[in-house]
Amino acid sequence: MSKSRPLIHAAASAALLAAIGMPTAVWATPAVPPAAAVVQSTPAKTVTNEWAAYIERQYGVKLSGEVTRAQFAAALGSILGTASGLTEAPPSIPSLFPQGTADAGKLPVWEALSAAVKAAELKELAYTYTEEKVAAAWKKAGWTYTKNGVVPHQAAQELAAALDSGLVAPDALTGVTANAATTADLAYQLLGKVAEFHGQSQNALGYLSDDDIIGKLVQAWYESQIIRAEDLQKVVDEALKQNLITGYNLKDTRFDPHFAPERTITYGHSDIVHAIQLIGLLRSESIQARVQLEPKTSAFVYLKEWGEPVQTEDYRVVPIENGNHIAYAKEYDLSFEFASVEEKQRFEPLILRYAKRNQEDVTGLLKGSWWQPLYYSLTELEGYPVITNHVLKDGRFIAQTFTLSEQSQQVIGGLKKINPAVTISSYQFWVDQPFYQYLKGEYK
Structure with missing residues (x-):
């Protein structure tokens, strides 16, 4: 006044x-x-839609269809750029990806999960996982861990930590192979959870x-x-x-x-x-x-x-x-x-x-x-x-x-x-x- x-x-x-x-x-x-959401028990699709609405509104990120590595990297950059929960300076975005680059190519599911784990500051936890713990965690998503498989060992540990820590819901990976292209639905869930882990969600x-x-x-x-x-x-x-x-x-x-x-x-x-x-x-x-x-x-x-x-x-x-x-x-x-x-x-x-x-x-x-x-x-x-x-x-x-x-x-x-x-x-x-x-x- x-x-x-x-x-x-x-x-x-x-x-x-x-x-x-x-x-x-x-x-x-x-x-x-x-x-x-405002219901006690929320269908998975509703949760996905809410993460999409949140990420679009909060960070201006709009995704559809199959998501490229560059798109996912840019979205992670937007979230980490405003994160207050980081214990140190945000990691460089290319370092989040196994190839060390955030090019515009295909983003396999396992790479998206790996990048999200690092962005959420879970990698130290991930690297404590034994092969037995990795295999047990993968079973939650209906996946079978195979040593020397498509997913490198460290990334396999990261995926296990993602499942155990709630960074990704097991049913989000049901029927999805590790090397499949990352969809917008999965990307939105991962981005939303990264934001949540940094105190930027609801x-x-x-x-x-x-x-x-x-x-x-x-x-x-x-x-x-x-x-x-x-x-x-x-x-x-x-x-x-x-x-x-x-x-x-x-x-x-x-x-x-x-x-x-x-x-x-x-x-x-x-x-x-x-x-x-x-x-x-x-x-x-x-x-x-x-x-x-x-x-x-x-x-x-x-x-x-x-x-x-x-x-x-x-x-x-x-x-x-x-x-x-x-x-x-x-x-x-x-x-x-x-x-x-x-x-x-x-x-x-x-x-x-x-x-x-x-x-x-x-x-x-x-x-x-x-x-x-x-x-x-x-x-x-x-x-x-x-x-x-x-x-x-x-x-x-x-x-x-x-x-x-x-x-x-x-x-x-x-x-x-x-x-x-x-x-x-x-x-x-x-x-x-x-x-x-x-x-x-x-x-x-």
Whole structure:
């Protein structure tokens, strides 16, 4: 929000803010795409299609028919080029292939598996395999290991490690010979698993229907803590001091869910009991969705007239020159990837009925319901207004603030004035009407 739109809620502490049904801060992080299934038992073809959708969306890789060595090498390069889980510099792409080259020729299945194992950093494990272990692993795919066969010994070990480690599903190799040409379906599966091994695939606690989903949610919340990103905060804290913005949030991109945006809604809040009850509500309505909790720290100006702030492990304040403070509050985003677009559209009516406060009496609402709940989509939803997010990034951390779109250039210009070297990305997305009204300065 720009300085022309001051925060309209005021309270003596974060506890009082929560008590009157208002967020301690209202800036949240749209999730960054990829794919997912939302059923417990997923057919192999569905999994393949989801990997294809994920790889195409995340890396711009499009494959069909038989895949060449050059195509597979380029795709692996795209994944490794952004991998954060590598223990050292990414290997050169030609070194992943037995011939030491990534030419445009035919890519046999065994070569694709060999390259994927190396890209996934499994080769040391592979080379511990005895011939007996290799033969046992190959049997999972219905293959028979033969010493001095088509597949060289090291590659045979790599294939065994791929099967045992889940890099490739045994049924993906059923009826396929080691020297057959690699199909797009198999390539997509291998590329997806390489990304997964580097932490670039879907991050999810589980499904709404899982018996242990609440336990996982609560554990994730208690394991999270206030996020600190000093270099980013120098810029956005100064923006707070100048009243250029009234708040921002910090997130760690390692927790990005990478869900399919057309089926995803992200919901922000600060009360974990509210999240528990929200999941219970969705379960009671038989809604199917994958769930991820993304830790978030919201920052805003704590005014001196609110009184002496009470600090806790999850709520910190830092004094600034004018006698006010900057407050940092631990919060979360819950991302839901629904089974279908139709399921996604069922979300808002439930929130407006059971998690949107319209009066002081909160009977019949979830605990901690806000006057202006915050939830949003990266793809268009009918009835949702469009606003703009401004993102500053440093390594795995991002700082960002939401504004009305007509205020975007003012915010970008102000941030650039604070630090001309800062890189700011911005994009529009769709937010719920109550939060949009909040940005416009309306209390209810």
